[in-house]
Amino acid sequence: MHWRFLEGGELSYSRSISWCKCCTAYPRVVRSSKEVVDLPGLGPKLFKMIDEFLKDGEIKEARRAINSPRFGVLSLFSTIYGIGPSTARRLYDQGNRTFEDLERYYNEWERKNGKPSGMREALVLRDDLAQKIPRAEVEEMVEAICKHLDSIQEGFQHTMCGGYRRGKEYSNDVDIVFSRPGIDPKQDRGMCQALVTRLQEAGLVTHVMLLSSFTSQHSPFSRFSTSSQGIDTLDTALTVFKFHGEGRVHRRLDLIFAPWNVYWTAVVGWTGSTQFERDLRIWAKQERGMKFDCSGITRVHNSEQVFVHSEEEVFQVLGLPWIDPTMRNANA
DNA sequence: TTACATATT
DNA sequence: AATAT
DNA sequence: GTAA
Ligand SMILES: [Mg+2]
Ligand SMILES: [Mg+2]
Numbered sequence: 001m002h003w004r005f006l007e008g009g010e011l012s013y014s015r016s017i018s019w020c021k022c023c024t025a026y027p028r029v030v031r032s033s034k035e036v037v038d039l040p041g042l043g044p045k046l047f048k049m050i051d052e053f054l055k056d057g058e059i060k061e062a063r064r065a066i067n068s069p070r071f072g073v074l075s076l077f078s079t080i081y082g083i084g085p086s087t088a089r090r091l092y093d094q095g096n097r098t099f100e101d102l103e104r105y106y107n108e109w110e111r112k113n114g115k116p117s118g119m120r121e122a123l124v125l126r127d128d129l130a131q132k133i134p135r136a137e138v139e140e141m142v143e144a145i146c147k148h149l150d151s152i153q154e155g156f157q158h159t160m161c162g163g164y165r166r167g168k169e170y171s172n173d174v175d176i177v178f179s180r181p182g183i184d185p186k187q188d189r190g191m192c193q194a195l196v197t198r199l200q201e202a203g204l205v206t207h208v209m210l211l212s213s214f215t216s217q218h219s220p221f222s223r224f225s226t227s228s229q230g231i232d233t234l235d236t237a238l239t240v241f242k243f244h245g246e247g248r249v250h251r252r253l254d255l256i257f258a259p260w261n262v263y264w265t266a267v268v269g270w271t272g273s274t275q276f277e278r279d280l281r282i283w284a285k286q287e288r289g290m291k292f293d294c295s296g297i298t299r300v301h302n303s304e305q306v307f308v309h310s311e312e313e314v315f316q317v318l319g320l321p322w323i324d325p326t327m328r329n330a331n332a
Numbered sequence: 333t334t335a336c337a338t339a340t341t
Numbered sequence: 342a343a344t345a346t
Numbered sequence: 347g348t349a350a
Pocket of ligand 1: 173174175
């Protein structure tokens with residue numbers, strides 16, 4: 001699956017693999033592809049693969065990918081922040097095979113272009129960011145961050161989202177959604193920036209990868225700006241966090257500030273998983289004629305926004321039963 | 333045959 | 342193109 | 347690759 005992502009065209013298998021992974025939550029012995037015909041998303045090609053695995057103990061296509069040196073290098077390069085499939089392929093095609101190759105490549109690039117590429121820092125951070133974060137450390141981070149937020153402005157609620165909320169023992173990063181109940185979002189504009197600055201001053205945030213520019217203040221077309229409903233996009237910061245002291249590791253930290261009236265859609269949107277969000281959007285569009293994303297739910301025909309007051313209500317409005325975060329884990 | 337999630341930078 | 346879920 |  002990862003191979004297809006790196007080489008392009010991952011849409012083919014991703015949904016099928018997701019359904020297979022769903023089943024790992026309910027393990028059972030499968031003696032033949034006949035026993036999985038009832039699973040959605042699986043067809044003739046996957047049945048053949050399952051039977052091939054049962055017969056040979058492996059799958060030729062998977063073996064080819066694992067043994068491919070190119071696959072190994074592309075996978076490795078993709079673990080660097082800012083390098084995706086396309087750049088990884090280009091770097092490989094230009095002859096790079098190791099991180100040392102990339103250091104040389106970007107040193108040379110910066111010498112020629114006379115400006116920083118940002119990639120040397122990404123290379124330095126890579127080893128730290130590749131390490132998974134135990135739940136206890138996620139909680140430690142959130143406590144420290146909330147303490148700083150509280151010193152700027154009291155009254156914020158927060159939910160830890162991402163893989164942590166889906167119950168994973170280890171997280172790749174930390175995602176926190178904030179909001180102040182009942183407060184006009186205009187009043188809290190700039191809080192994301194303020195918190196990031198405070199954490200930088202405290203030496204806890206070491207890098208800011210992205211700070212969403214809250215430029216989308218009022219689109220010139222929003223005639224209903226009198227209504228206090230913030231249609232604006234969420235204030236988001238993608239950062240790197242590190243505690244003081246020995247033995248501490250850089251961690252990716254995402255801070256999201258949502259207007260109170262879209263707090264719970266933001267929580268659903270940032271809880272994931274990726275595949276769950278995709279399916280939720282498809283369901284909303286096809287079955288309910290609605291558009292779902294983390295900054296709100298809208299009716300497609302009149303773009304009228306539907307506000308909800310709890311996470312349960314997000315599912316009610318979409319005509320779905322409650323789905324526990326731990327049941328949203330399917331990812332290819 | 334077509335769609336496959338969607339937003340921001 | 343890369344990031345986020 | 348799968349489903350509508
Ligand atoms: Mg996460
Ligand atoms: Mg994140």
